[in-house]
Amino acid sequence: MNLKDLLDNNVDKTLSDYKWHVLRQTIIKRLLSAGNATITELSLDLQSSVPTVTKAVNELLSEGYMIDMGKVANSSGRRPSLYSINPTCAYFLGVEVGVASVSMGLQNIKNEFVSIEMGASFVLKNTQESLMDFCKLLNSFIEDSLVKRDMIVGVCINLSGRINSMEGFSYNYFYKENRPLIEIISEQINLPVHLENDTRAMAFGEFTEGVVDNEQNVIFLNYSWGVGIGIITDGKLYYGKSGYSGEFGHSTIFDNELMCQCGKLGCLETEVSGWSLVNQFREAINEGKQSKVKLDENLVSLQHRAIIDGAVKLEDSLCVDLVTKQSDKMGRYLSILLNIFNPELLVIGGDFAQLGDYALLPIRVALKKHSLGLVNRDVTLKRSTLGRRAGVIGACCIVKEKMLSLY
Numbered sequence: 001m002n003l004k005d006l007l008d009n010n011v012d013k014t015l016s017d018y019k020w021h022v023l024r025q026t027i028i029k030r031l032l033s034a035g036n037a038t039i040t041e042l043s044l045d046l047q048s049s050v051p052t053v054t055k056a057v058n059e060l061l062s063e064g065y066m067i068d069m070g071k072v073a074n075s076s077g078r079r080p081s082l083y084s085i086n087p088t089c090a091y092f093l094g095v096e097v098g099v100a101s102v103s104m105g106l107q108n109i110k111n112e113f114v115s116i117e118m119g120a121s122f123v124l125k126n127t128q129e130s131l132m133d134f135c136k137l138l139n140s141f142i143e144d145s146l147v148k149r150d151m152i153v154g155v156c157i158n159l160s161g162r163i164n165s166m167e168g169f170s171y172n173y174f175y176k177e178n179r180p181l182i183e184i185i186s187e188q189i190n191l192p193v194h195l196e197n198d199t200r201a202m203a204f205g206e207f208t209e210g211v212v213d214n215e216q217n218v219i220f221l222n223y224s225w226g227v228g229i230g231i232i233t234d235g236k237l238y239y240g241k242s243g244y245s246g247e248f249g250h251s252t253i254f255d256n257e258l259m260c261q262c263g264k265l266g267c268l269e270t271e272v273s274g275w276s277l278v279n280q281f282r283e284a285i286n287e288g289k290q291s292k293v294k295l296d297e298n299l300v301s302l303q304h305r306a307i308i309d310g311a312v313k314l315e316d317s318l319c320v321d322l323v324t325k326q327s328d329k330m331g332r333y334l335s336i337l338l339n340i341f342n343p344e345l346l347v348i349g350g351d352f353a354q355l356g357d358y359a360l361l362p363i364r365v366a367l368k369k370h371s372l373g374l375v376n377r378d379v380t381l382k383r384s385t386l387g388r389r390a391g392v393i394g395a396c397c398i399v400k401e402k403m404l405s406l407y
């Protein structure tokens with residue numbers, strides 16, 4: 001029993017065998033997209049006779065792809081059986097690679113976590129050694145999960161920066177000129193691998209499992225160490241030509257002569273981001289301002305979280321002052337996105353979302369002040385509900401979609 005085989009269309013079959021194969025696939029996809037069903041419901045939805053569907057369902061039950069949930073009452077007084085996908089018939093691995101840690105989650109086909117590890121210690125470097133360490137971490141996580149490797153349909157790995165998902169290249173981390181990164185990792189972990197930009201995966205997580213209800217036009221802001229956006233238009237992730245859309249943080253907006261991490265001067269991130277927050281905090285301390293927060297020099301890429309915690313947990317005046325000023329500025333530049341995209345929902349995600357009203361209120365006021373009235377009226381502002389799990393959940397949902405073509 002392996003769902004990969006059932007979903008594989010590259011099979012050498014006669015026409016009648018192929019039709020039977022497609023019917024079995026369609027039953028599985030119907031159960032996944034619309035939930036549990038009786039034989040009569042499947043027969044109606046699939047436009048196939050009750051005896052044919054019954055035969056296919058019996059096969060799928062005996063092979064372990066489906067389970068019988070027992071009898072249900074219906075209006076005619078009969079009690080037909082209700083069938084469900086077997087949650088253990090396939091698994092998806094979602095992985096988020098941060099600068100100082102890796103988070104991994106294994107979900108069954110009903111999007112339930114069977115194993116999750118957030119923030120496993122790891123140092124992301126552009127070296128072969130770091131890449132091999134990463135693959136070792138993945139292999140250990142898979143082995144510890146006790147799920148057989150051949151039951152995992154695929155893996156989605158989120159990395160920050162420029163990712164070409166179609167070709168499987170990462171241009172900021174683990175870049176290899178001659179070979180797609182997905183091939184190298186796939187060889188090491190013996191599973192199909194998909195690469196995704198971290199912010200886009202978070203956006204998709206919120207879209208499928210998080211704060212998004214029925215909205216189809218959504219901007220997701222990843223306001224963390226860096227700043228990026230995920231764009232959903234008409235219910236689909238927007239990639240752009242090569243997958244580099246959403247680099248909002250590297251819009252050169254300011255004449256401040258400050259060098260950005262990307263090498264350009266005056267990007268949005270130079271004044272509005274986690275790393276610029278850390279610089280602003282240091283400058284304020286050097287000018288003699290007081291704060292209860294002490295930055296840990298061993299965890300540079302997490303220092304902004306200490307300032308965010310300082311505002312939320314300690315109500316530290318300097319921290320509150322810095323984050324609210326940044327959020328006001330962020331709102332001003334987000335208003336440009338509202339004017340361009342006219343979204344119905346703007347989701348504030350990433351580490352700054354932990355600030356709650358300290359971020360959301362200044363952003364809301366600045367949006368009202370700077371965006372066009374009609375555009376502002378259309379948009380609802382919400383905070384991410386998945387928090388730091390958004391990326392891992394999104395990665396699992398993306399690999400599920402890729403493999404099952406469900407959404």
Ligand SMILES: [Zn+2]
Pocket residue numbers: 249250251260261262263264267268269
């Ligand atoms: Zn930049």
